Amino acid sequence: MTLPSLSALTPVPLEAFLTVAALLFCIGVWGLINSRNAVRVLMSIELMLNAVNINLMAFSSHLDGQEIRGQVYAIFVITVAAAEAAVGLAILLSLYRNRETVDMERFNLLRW
């Protein structure tokens, strides 16, 4: 496999944006599974949502430049992410009051 020359990389190709989004999504999934702090879990979810948004915007600009439907979907994703952050942090505060911890391993009331 030969690396493409510098002139073939300009302007920035679609695959470059998809690569960044894939890396960001996988880092978010890893953090979601492995974080002990509940606040960090919420941050990982935000990282994953941003990765999805980068994908939508890249497709919107490279494949759908006139009808920018990807940007419309990105707006809706941002709206849902804001609502999710508010409700998630409220749930986290309520949990902290009841259990006095933010350790995910000790939120095990409903576990078998």
Place this chain on the structure above:
Amino acid sequence: MPPLADLTELIVFVLLAAGVVVGSLGVVLLPNVVYSAFLLGGVFLSVAGLYLLLNASFIAAAQVLIYVGAVNVLILFAIMLVNKREPMADAPGLGLRRLLSSGVCAGLLWLLLRVAYTTPWATPGPTPLGEDAVVRLGEHFFTDYLLPFELASVLLLMAMIGAIVLARRDVFASDIGTGEAADQGLIEKARSPLLIEKTRP
């Protein structure tokens, strides 16, 4: 477009992508959660820069306003409210879980990259709109995406009310037991937490 502008675009993209990846690694891996929150703001700003490269100035502005201005500040407030430093006791099977999840994430990354590099994308597509994108966005929101747009406002209202209901404390003007006025300061009063195992030392 002259090649100098193309080269500048490439350099800016590489810098922003490095900021996104390194920043998100820091968010996930740094031991102090406050540093993670500030790095998360940096990641959001870098993503906004990527949106600018993709001819979406309105979404970039919305990203800065909503993510950096609202979500990140909300996360910082949450860290301030629950900032109890506690030693995280070791849970059984944590190393195995870390190993397994790393494998799963690497596999997912390989799958995503393979899809991205083997699919014959129909590039180059139509010429991007540029500055007229805001006009086209407004047309979309008030014609064919009107129903989701209105539903989004209902969703935001529900989320606001739900967050208030979940996070508020029950405040009484006077203490039920003694009858004297209860202080309604913002400081969390000591109260017996529910649902904690009584056997835990």
